[in-house]
Amino acid sequence: MKQSQLFTKTIKEIPKDETSFNAQILIRAGFVDKVGAGIYNFLPLGLRVLNKINNIVRDEMATISGQEVLMAALTPKEVWQTTDRWDNFDALFKLVGNDDKEYALGATHEEIVTPLAKKFLCSYKELPKSIYQIQVKFRNEPRAKAGLLRGREFFMKDMYSFHANQADLDQYYEEVKAAYFRIYARLGLEDLTYLTYSSGGAFSQFSHEFQTLTEAGEDHIYICSDCRVAVNREIIKEHNFCPVCQNKNLTEAKAIEVGNIFKLGTKFSKAFDMKYMDDNGQAQEVIMGCYGLGPSRIMGTVVEVFNDQRGIIWPESIAPFKIHLLSLKENEAANEIYLELIKNNIEVLFDDREEIAAGEKFADADLIGCPYRLVVSAKTLQAGGVEIKARPSDQMGIIPLNQIINKFSH
């Protein structure tokens, strides 16, 4: 991508109606744009990041046999009445269509996925199955805040699994847990993310959240350093010790919930009368699990966690581009490098803008935060190459022209 053609440009001023760091810097760098409280447009750079997060999620869901679907976002009132949530789910955005027909914008999809799965999963031979989607969710939050961390419209990966018995759900649940940790590891959040015990409702003692440590987080978790898990507030009120090792010496920390998984049991299969035929020809209730993860919230979290005074420091796995190539009055030479990188499928943002001061290009590169910065100038060409610098470091070096592709093509 040539920066001269990019739809957005960076801005110097901090937007006055944002105080959260992730929103300020994502807006300044041109990743997102604010529409209203908790409502954002995703712009070319931001969408690239979001898509990369989504693709990591897809990749890991595939390893646990999750099949991607896309369910309706406009959901009829009746399904919510079936589970008694039409009047009890405060955050539902409700709307009225023709003939006074009422709908809710999808806030979660148990009410849609259960009738859907009922149409296809009828026999023990067809279980277990697991389907997921990545979709915009709508929740009428009483108070949207903190940029991408709590929006009224946000992206969610929600997966639902269907099992013939509890043991099968239990086993799958553990597989999901492991897949989630692989996702956080690929996002660079492994060390900061804790499996966190929270209350489980009627069907299991606990559910689990995945909490990433950051001062920007709105949750308080209590970490057990012995077994590297945490408990949330409601659990510590009940138990006041680590549910794994009974350790009472827990450390409080602020965190943001980047995922949660839940054993639903038969709550929804009962409500929608979803049963399967077992090998004795007997109808049995289907056991369900659900597994949420918020890609847009994760994008905000990554920004909160990886940054410095100058801008974002994207992990390579989700950076909008791997390389930010800056031409300082050497567009011809830089363009050759640009074309060569493109030819080798190396993602590059090429700052080919003319009449732009070098300082501005450096400032933009730091703000946007691609992992590597390559500078082409008369000076570097004289030295036989281009300057290379990793985003978080101050160390610069010259890399010969004929080694660039080799350096980045793995």
Added chain:
RNA sequence: CGGGGUGUGGCCCAGUUGGUAAGGCGUCUGGUUUGGGACCAGAAGAUCGUGGGUUCAAGUCCCGCCACCCCGACCA
């Protein structure tokens, strides 16, 4: 939903005891620059959130409403 704060060109903002809107960024034109948001000259761009009221006169004072931010409550 309670409490607090803020609304002035696309963005950030100044605006005194009420007297007809200043500056910076960005944009456009010309020139000078060219390794950390460079400089000079000129230009375009504003129903001052919105509706009402007071006044000869309202960005400024009064009342209602709306939007956004923060704290709290809430967050299957």
